Amino acid sequence: MPVPSDLSVTGDASPRRRNRLSPWLALASGLSALTVALAIAYWAWQPATLRIAVGPPGSDDQMLVLAMAQAFDAKGGPVRLAPIETDGTLQSLNLLGGGKTDLAVARGDLEMPSETSSVAIMRRNFVVMWAPSGRKGAGKSKVTEIAALSGRRIGVVGLGDANVTLLRVILAESGVNPQKVSVVQFGTDHIAEMTQDTTLDAFMMVGALDAKVIADTIAATARLRGEPKFLGVDVSDAIAERHPLYESEEIPAGAFAASPQRPDDKIDTIAINHLIVAPSWFSEDTVAAFTRELFAVRQSLAKDLPTARHIQKPDTDKDAALPAHPGAAAYVDGNERSFMDKYSDYIWGAVLLLSGLGSVAAWLRHYLRREERSLNALHRDRLLTAISSVREATSLDDLAAMQRAADDILRETLACHEDGAIEDGDLAAFSLVLAQFHQAIVDRRAVIGNATKADDADLPTERDGAVLQPFAISTAAR
Known part of the structure; x- marks a missing residue:
């Protein structure tokens, strides 16, 4: 059958x-999951490159930013810097306002683009004002205080409007009509001409206390026109209260020379922060990472660039004149987000994506x-x-x-x-x-x-017959 x-x-x-495609489907699903995981990891760990505008060329600010960029590269952290050279702080702020840079170095009393926050204090600039006492044999200077500047000529280092605006604030708060004071501005490359101009009754500079250019300028006027008389800003507290961008400070005795001691006693003055600023809406995590890297390399930078010692954390007070960026404030206050806080959304997104891919693969497998x-x-x-x-x-x-x-x-x-x-x-x-x-x-x-x-x-077989036959024969014989 x-x-x-x-x-x-x-x-x-x-x-x-x-x-029979199960191994290939499993391989394809595994490769897809691996690709997604690697893409997320690559994106998460890719260093962020921040553009930072700084100028003028050859300035201490530019040298410090270039050193910061090199230190960031050598450290291999999550942030890199791409310096953009400008002709000064005004151009740097214009680039920031136009979205052509991520960070900018500028004085805190300049007009900032809207929604700008401070990231770090590069240094604190002090107002230094003095009048020559006059050489022997010549008439002594009658300028011994700011109130005596009415009707006088004052030389101001810096070609922008910031120092002149600040001078007028100081004069007005000191009871001097700014319109009755003649101001002559000099660039940093014409300081020698300023010190030799005998028509000037006083001088004003703004910078860090350890700036060599300030000490050299004071020493030059002392050689040419006698020991300087430093002019204290007695109304510094009132100025700081009415103009929050300015702060009341003191210049310690001997800040500019030890022998002879200049000044011979501490004097009151006004200070302005020189800042690294960023748009308030800029990535909080990126700014926090930049701030963390900056203070991590500050000490190593100070070995070669003494100006790096002046780098300070921004003012995180809620009522600060220029508020700290949320990312910088998170670093300063110790409130930085953890890895899960930063990337939990992406991780869950990846999980959902992989789950979706798994469901698609299962459906395809079931269909095939x-x-x-x-x-x-x-x-x-x-x-x-x-x-x-x-x-x-x-x-x-x-x-x-x-x-x-x-x-x-x-x-x-x-x-x-x-x-x-x-x-x-x-x-x-x-x-x-x-x-x-x-x-x-x-x-x-x-x-x-x-x-x-x-x-x-x-049905008997031959075997049956063979067995029975002898038996029959035997019976018959009996």
């Missing part, structure tokens, strides 16, 4: 071999396995139908053939399960049908075996 067609393993199994699932269901139905054929089989050879066909179906089903084409529930249903099929095979073999033995008993 031929093997029943319902147990034949035909070319229907080929779709499973053609669609649809023919294998249909084939498995067909095999199960064939096996169930074949049970009836087993019960009608008439020979052991037929049963053996059907058993071999069932074994082939079993191999196909196990392969499908291993590939994930069918679930455990489908395999359990198949196992139940297979168990019934095997039981039918066992029962039918027993039936066919018993029938064969009965037939053999009804």
